[in-house]
Amino acid sequence: MQATKTRENLAALVEGLNFAQKVDRSLALIREAHQEYGDRLVVANSLGKDSVAVWHLARRVSPDIKGFIVTTRFKPAQTVEFMKQEVARYPELRVFKNDAPIPDELYLTDPDRCCDVLKVQPVRWAIEEMNVACWVTGLRCTEGRTRTDYQEIEERDKGLIKLNPILLWHEREVWQYLALNSVPVNPLYAQGYRSLGCAPCTRIASDQNERAGRWVGTSKCGGECGIHTRPLKGESTGAAH
């Protein structure tokens, strides 16, 4: 498997590969990484459509692959319920959450800090506790302005590989895969959401940008929580979880 190396290469593959070729490519990427990293390959699951697609792909490679979910005190009730259903279906999914006190409405005054405490920190814990050498994400390069510069295989943190096996998929292809494989999804999608996060920071949007409903009205609008941009090793605070 020759992973993508350049932005041009990436764009050509996004448009040049058909759905079945992309599925095969994703499975091959996970299979090769699993052969290399074994138990130290772990799937991150945000409970969004991309994550459940990647989780399904990973289980096709090996039902022994483990995963983790990061949740926060601000997740919508439907997402919490969906999480409980997913964990009941797949007990190999571990849940990480930071219950440390934070200032009221930090998501309004400093959403970057709020995401760092509630989302990025639990990812760091998961990586440390599960002894992860390669984490697998549902990141896609067509999701919006902040997601065009990634690669299928990355090493942003030394000693920690990040695999983005559906990087080349269009939104439509994710839904195609989920429908064809009867994969259950978060019920919030039926209300019109296209990208899901915490309740105070997620709206239904009609913009072309898939992530336009995230952090509306802040400088972070359409942006990132930080798990794909912040360091994930060596910054653990050791707070309760």
Ligand code: SF4
């Ligand atoms: S999405 Fe909003 S509420 Fe959730 S952690 Fe980030 S800033 Fe806080």
